[in-house]
Amino acid sequence: MKGAIELRAAPHVHSGRSVPVIMRNVVGALLPICLFSVWQYGLSSAALILTVTATCLATERFFSSQSGKGNTLSDWSAAITGILLALTLPPNFPLWMGAVAGLIAILLGKTLFGGIGFNPFNPALVGRAFVQAAFPATIASFVPAYAPQRFSEFVPSTLTTPFMQAADNASWIGHAAIDAFTGATPLARWKFENFTYSASDFMTGVVTASAGETSALLILACGAYLAIRRFMDWRIPVAVLGSAVLLAWAFHLAVPARYPEPMFVLLSGGLMLGAVFMATDMATSPVTPIGVWIYGALIGVISVVIRYFGGLTEGVMYAILIANAASPLIDQFTQPRVFGSKKS
Amino acid sequence: MTMGIVDLFLKQTFARGIHPASHKETAANAIRRMPFASRLVLPLAQHIGKPAIPVVHVGQEVVRGQPIAKADGAMSVPLHAPADGIIESIGLQPSARGPWAESIVLRVYEGSQQTVGWAAPVDPDTLTSAELISAIQDTGMVGLGGAAFPSHVKLDVPATHPIHTLVVNGCECEPYLTCDHRLMLEYPKDLIEGTRLAMRAVGAARAMIGVEDNKLDALDAIRPHLPADGSITLHAVETKYPQGAEKMLIKSLLGLEVPTGGLPMHLGIVVNNVGTLALLGRLLKNGEGLTERVVTVTGPGIRKPGDYWVPIGTPLRTVIAWAGAEIVTKREVILGGPMMGQTVASLDVPVTKGVSGILVFDHRMRHADDQKSWPCIHCSECVNACPMGLNPTQLGLLAAKREFDVMAEKFHLGDCFECGCCTYACPSHIPLVQQFRAAKSFLRERAAS
Numbered sequence: 001m002k003g004a005i006e007l008r009a010a011p012h013v014h015s016g017r018s019v020p021v022i023m024r025n026v027v028g029a030l031l032p033i034c035l036f037s038v039w040q041y042g043l044s045s046a047a048l049i050l051t052v053t054a055t056c057l058a059t060e061r062f063f064s065s066q067s068g069k070g071n072t073l074s075d076w077s078a079a080i081t082g083i084l085l086a087l088t089l090p091p092n093f094p095l096w097m098g099a100v101a102g103l104i105a106i107l108l109g110k111t112l113f114g115g116i117g118f119n120p121f122n123p124a125l126v127g128r129a130f131v132q133a134a135f136p137a138t139i140a141s142f143v144p145a146y147a148p149q150r151f152s153e154f155v156p157s158t159l160t161t162p163f164m165q166a167a168d169n170a171s172w173i174g175h176a177a178i179d180a181f182t183g184a185t186p187l188a189r190w191k192f193e194n195f196t197y198s199a200s201d202f203m204t205g206v207v208t209a210s211a212g213e214t215s216a217l218l219i220l221a222c223g224a225y226l227a228i229r230r231f232m233d234w235r236i237p238v239a240v241l242g243s244a245v246l247l248a249w250a251f252h253l254a255v256p257a258r259y260p261e262p263m264f265v266l267l268s269g270g271l272m273l274g275a276v277f278m279a280t281d282m283a284t285s286p287v288t289p290i291g292v293w294i295y296g297a298l299i300g301v302i303s304v305v306i307r308y309f310g311g312l313t314e315g316v317m318y319a320i321l322i323a324n325a326a327s328p329l330i331d332q333f334t335q336p337r338v339f340g341s342k343k344s
Numbered sequence: 345m346t347m348g349i350v351d352l353f354l355k356q357t358f359a360r361g362i363h364p365a366s367h368k369e370t371a372a373n374a375i376r377r378m379p380f381a382s383r384l385v386l387p388l389a390q391h392i393g394k395p396a397i398p399v400v401h402v403g404q405e406v407v408r409g410q411p412i413a414k415a416d417g418a419m420s421v422p423l424h425a426p427a428d429g430i431i432e433s434i435g436l437q438p439s440a441r442g443p444w445a446e447s448i449v450l451r452v453y454e455g456s457q458q459t460v461g462w463a464a465p466v467d468p469d470t471l472t473s474a475e476l477i478s479a480i481q482d483t484g485m486v487g488l489g490g491a492a493f494p495s496h497v498k499l500d501v502p503a504t505h506p507i508h509t510l511v512v513n514g515c516e517c518e519p520y521l522t523c524d525h526r527l528m529l530e531y532p533k534d535l536i537e538g539t540r541l542a543m544r545a546v547g548a549a550r551a552m553i554g555v556e557d558n559k560l561d562a563l564d565a566i567r568p569h570l571p572a573d574g575s576i577t578l579h580a581v582e583t584k585y586p587q588g589a590e591k592m593l594i595k596s597l598l599g600l601e602v603p604t605g606g607l608p609m610h611l612g613i614v615v616n617n618v619g620t621l622a623l624l625g626r627l628l629k630n631g632e633g634l635t636e637r638v639v640t641v642t643g644p645g646i647r648k649p650g651d652y653w654v655p656i657g658t659p660l661r662t663v664i665a666w667a668g669a670e671i672v673t674k675r676e677v678i679l680g681g682p683m684m685g686q687t688v689a690s691l692d693v694p695v696t697k698g699v700s701g702i703l704v705f706d707h708r709m710r711h712a713d714d715q716k717s718w719p720c721i722h723c724s725e726c727v728n729a730c731p732m733g734l735n736p737t738q739l740g741l742l743a744a745k746r747e748f749d750v751m752a753e754k755f756h757l758g759d760c761f762e763c764g765c766c767t768y769a770c771p772s773h774i775p776l777v778q779q780f781r782a783a784k785s786f787l788r789e790r791a792a793s
Contacts, residue, residue, distance in 0.1 A: 006675050007689050009778045011764035012682040012705060013364055013519065017725070017771040019718040075718060117719035117772070233724065287724035287737045331738075338756045339359075339591065339732040340604040 019116070022282075023076035025231045029222040030083045030277065036215045041091035041143070042150025044158040051095045053082030055102030063111040077116050081105050084124040084277055088270060088317070089131070092143045092169060094160035097135050101127040121324045122281045125317050132317070138166040142185060143173055186268040187313040196260045199267055216272045223276035232280050239296020240275035240303075241266060247304045259308065271303060274316040284324040291327075291334040298323045298330075356554075357582035358595040361731045362765045364519050364585055364683070366558065370642050371522040375530060375651045378666055380427045380452045384657030385437045385694040386412070387447040391486040392493045393419035398448055404431045407461035409632055412448055421484045421494045423448070424633030426655035428456040438692040440679055440699075447694075450657065464631035468541050476545050483627045484634045484697075489513065489524075489588070489617035490680050492698030495624065498614065499545040505609045510548040511597060512539055514555040514562060514618040515581065515588030518681025521701045523638040524619045526651045528555070528562035531622045536569045538625030539576055546614045551576045553618070554597050556583040585683060586763040590615045592731055604759055619700070639695060641667040643678075645704035654695050660702060661691040669704050678703040683764045717773040726766035726776060732759050736766035736776050743779035748787055757783060 038046045060078035061071065072078070085105050089098060105127025113119045132139055143155050149172075156167040189195040226232035248265035251258075265271070279285065279299050286295050299319045306315020389395035396413035406412055406425040413423040429452040439445035471479060481496035501507050512535075516524040528535060539551050555562050557580040570576050581587055581596045591602045593615065600611050608615050619638065627634060635656055642649035647668030654663060660677060678685040679699050695702070726736035734756055742751045751757040757780060766776040 005677050005687070005689070005691070007687050008676055009775065009781070010678075010682075010684050010686060010762075011768050011777070012676060012678055012685065012687070012703075013768065014773070015362070015364070015725075015769050015771075017769070018773065019721060019771050022721075022723070022771055115719070117721045282721045282723040285722070287722050287727045288735065289727070292724070335735055335738075335755075336727065336733045338604060338734060338759050339595075340601045340606070340759065341756075 019075050019077075022231050023080055025226060025229060026277070027076055027079050027083065029226050029231075030080070030087070032222055033087060033215055033218055033273075034083060036218055037087065037091060040145040040150075041155075042147070043153070044143075044150070044155040045091035047095060047154065047158060048089060048091060048093055048098050049083060049086040052086040052089070052098040052102045053079060055099040056082030056085070056106050059103050059106035060111065063107065064115060067111070067115075069115060072115060075116055078106060078110075081110070081123045081127075084273075085127045087273060088124065088128045090139060090142050092141070092155040092157045094138065094157050094166050096160060096162035097131055097138060097166075100134070101131040103127075104130040117283050119283055120328075121321055122278050122284050125278060125321055125324075128317055129321065135166075140185075140188070141166070141169070143169055147172075185313065186264075187307065190260060190264070190268070191307075191313050196264050197268070199263045216267045219272045219276050232276075233282075233285070233292060235292045236280045236285060236296045237275040239293050240279050240300045241271070243297040243300030244271060244275075244304050245300075247301055251304075251308065265304060265307070269303075269307070269314045270316040274303075274320055275299070278316075278320050279323070284327055286327050286331045286334065288331055288334040288336055290336075291330040294330050294334065295323050295327055298326065355557075355582045356579060356596045357584060358587070358592040358731055359733070360729055360765075361584045361586060361592070362729050362768055363583075364768060366583075367520045367642070368522050368525070368558070370520075370640055370649050370651055371525045371559075373650050375523075375526045375638055375653055377458070378652040378654045378658065378663065380456050380655055381658045381662040382452055383432065383659070384426055384429070384450040384452060384655060385447050385659060385692075386423055386426070386450065386657040387437065387439055387445045387694065387696060388413055388423065389445060390423070390492060390656075390696040390698065391421050392491065393421070393497070395446065396420060396423050398434055400431050400434075400448065402431050402433055405429070406431065406450065408457060409460035409462035409635060411462075411633060412450075415481060418481075419494065419497060421481060421486060421496070422633065424462075424484055424635050425450060426635040426657055427452040428461065429453050437694075438690045440686065440688050440693045440696065442689065460630070460632050460635070462633075465629060466631050468628045473545060473547070476541065479628060479631075480545065480624065483624065483632065485620060485624055485627065486634075486697045487617055488619040488623065488637060488697065488700065490684070490698050490700050492696070495616070495620055498616070499542055501546050501609050501614060506612060507546040507548045507609065507614050508550070508612040509598065509614075510539065510543050510546060510551040511590075511593060511608070511613055511615040512551055512553040512618055512621060513588055513590070513593055513615055514553055514559070515593060516559070517556060517583075517585045517588040518683055518685075518701070519585075520642050520703055521640045521681050522642075523640045523651050523700055524617065525559050525562055527619050527622045527638055528559070529565045531626070532566040532569045534625035535566060535618055535622040536571070536576065536625070537629070538621030538623070540571070541624065541628060542614075542616055542621055543575070548614065549575065552579055552597050553577070554579045554581050554587075554593050556581055556587055558583040585765065586731055589731065589761060589763060591761075604756070634697060637695075637697065637699070639663070639699055640701040640703075642701070643703040643705050645669050645706040656695060656697060658695045659691065660688065660693050660695065663695060663702055664691065664704060667702075676703075676705040678705065683768070684762065718771075720772055720774060723771060725769040725771060729765040729769040731763060731765060732756075732761065734760060736780075739780060740766075740774055740776045743776075743783055748783045751780075751783055752787055757787075760784070 064072040105123045109123030109126030227234035245262040248262040302319035303316045394416040400412045429450045432449040432451040436444040437447040485495040486492040639654045
């Protein structure tokens with residue numbers, strides 16, 4: 001009898017799932033979306049994704065070691081924040097502003113609350129909300145996709161000197177010579193010009209927008225992968241998209257001239273990326289079975305209400321942040337029914 | 345009959361639970377007999393209740409099957425000599441619970457027979473129900489599924505709770521364990537006999553045998569032996585942990601939920617394990633005592649895994665040596681299944697009546713303790729695993745803050761039966777059920793003082 005035997009408490013087996021495994025799979029599911037964005041927007045998009053992600057990782061690394069937690073990069077959650085944040089920004093967003101967004105996302109959105117698991121709000125959206133407020137004009141300016149020189153030249157605004165106004169992209173767009181380019185996102189055109197794109201416009205990349213807006217099918221496919229491998233709660237995107245479509249459909253039926261078809265609502269803006277990758281952030285969504293449906297439906301409804309009645313063109317970000325805030329409350333009121341207790 | 349129609353569409357099961365890897369390779373081979381150890385250690389308290397009282401003295405010769413300790417009142421069972429031999433000592437010996445326990449040590453004669461030398465065959469059908477209960481107590485039978493609750497107490501239901509159904513638990517939902525599966529395959533006649541007697545003891549008109557659907561061959565083995573009157577029926581239930589928990593199996597078979605804080609008898613149901621009933625069916629008519637049981641000896645650290653008839657009192661050291669353990673790399677020796685079984689500190693601990701499995705796990709096993717842990721990320725894996733519908737996320741956060749009273753009063757800590765699904769599922773490797781166990785024992789001790 002060699003070797004000591006150990007005393008341990010049951011259970012003695014484990015599912016083998018771990019936080020890094022979940023997070024790594026989410027990062028993996030985001031990569032195809034990143035690649036598609038790079039394919040559409042070229043060097044600028046690649047530089048933005050790398051810059052924002054690197055800033056997030058550096059911020060996480062610095063503050064986690066400062067707080068005595070050691071290196072928390074190994075859980076991969078900071079990488080998700082960085083990539084998601086980059087995908088919500090215009091691909092031509094100045095790199096220095098992207099770095100500010102990444103810094104704020106991790107610092108104010110995550111480490112300040114105690115790091116992974118303790119953040120009440122989705123860190124990527126905290127960063128995004130900050131730059132939305134700080135650089136409102138820059139964040140609303142887009143360049144067209146598939147510009148011929150996208151793999152050889154940066155968009156001028158990408159390389160803006162830090163702490164300076166974004167450089168003017170007019171010459172670059174002119175150089176691209178894309179007809180009928182307006183520089184406005186589909187939601188902005190709908191809001192201010194009452195112009196709606198068709199579903200096929202979204203699929204073929206005719207529209208200009210941030211990455212999440214032009215690859216709805218790809219996002220759905222990546223989300224389906226995560227859901228099937230149980231790295232994501234499928235109920236949340238179903239609730240978000242379902243409630244948004246139902247509400248939009250009701251509006252469309254009531255006033256068809258004023259409100260667009262549900263398909264437009266589904267494919268435009270950040271709804272798809274938000275529903276699949278941001279609303280599903282585990283730390284900021286409810287845990288109870290009924291709670292996740294309420295939470296998802298809340299996001300869908302608030303998104304549509306902001307789009308239709310708010311001053312902003314897009315409301316998904318604020319809808320998710322509001323639902324994040326409500327999440328602990330939703331959990332409190334939707335405690336599961338205990339086995340053997342009275343059915344209510 | 346409505347139940348039958350529903351069954352066509354819905355698998356008989358309960359909500360939530362987990363699907364751990366089963367590792368039931370030992371189910372393929374017949375039960376083998378393990379030889380006698382030279383020394384058997386028989387703790388007086390192998391069951392829940394009062395310890396038995398020795399009726400032998402040091403130096404006395406005993407034959408296999410002879411009572412060596414008597415029951416101390418109703419909530420107790422006697423002990424029988426598992427082999428021919430001589431009483432070596434009566435005193436403190438290592439026990440699975442940790443502290444040394446009062447035990448009878450039997451030095452086994454080398455020529456000890458496998459036949460039982462002390463038995464008084466009776467026809468159980470001639471006994472009145474009071475005599476039947478007393479005969480069951482005399483066998484020293486306890487719940488062999490692991491609880492070790494005296495069988496005669498469980499089957500002696502107060503008249504205030506008329507019993508309509510005896511549920512026979514053949515789920516064996518714990519990974520690795522196959523002893524009940526082999527008993528069903530090899531002793532179906534004894535199982536039906538035991539079931540019939542238990543039905544008579546509790547006054548149930550019907551019995552339902554529930555088996556997980558990964559053991560359909562067991563149902564095929566039992567089917568030819570069913571009584572013609574249809575009073576005993578066979579049911580396949582979903583293979584899912586913890587299907588073998590009483591409350592879960594009742595839900596799966598009958599669609600009923602045992603009320604919070606209540607017992608199956610409050611619904612007119614008594615649940616018994618197949619292993620218990622199969623042995624009872626054999627022992628009662630032979631008038632024998634419980635001297636051996638089937639134990640699954642397996643795990644990555646065992647070279648000859650299998651199901652063995654092991655004499656009660658055999659030290660783990662002997663069992664493991666016989667089954668060929670690669671001891672150098674072993675880490676844990678577990679009594680019972682990997683989900684709810686407990687590890688032992690010493691290999692001198694004997695096999696007792698409630699030991700269904702001996703698992704030797706080595707460094708190749710993945711154990712939550714070994715790995716880094718992370719803060720709770722609210723992934724809801726535990727909420728979706730808890731068969732009792734509790735909120736382990738919330739309970740875990742409260743346990744970390746030592747808010748034990750809030751756990752009990754607002755989050756139903758008392759309903760947790762410690763199946764371990766939450767800890768199994770947690771990707772942050774938080775020892776949830778371990779914390780709940782600690783919280784419960786803290787509250788229990790405070791209430792006692």
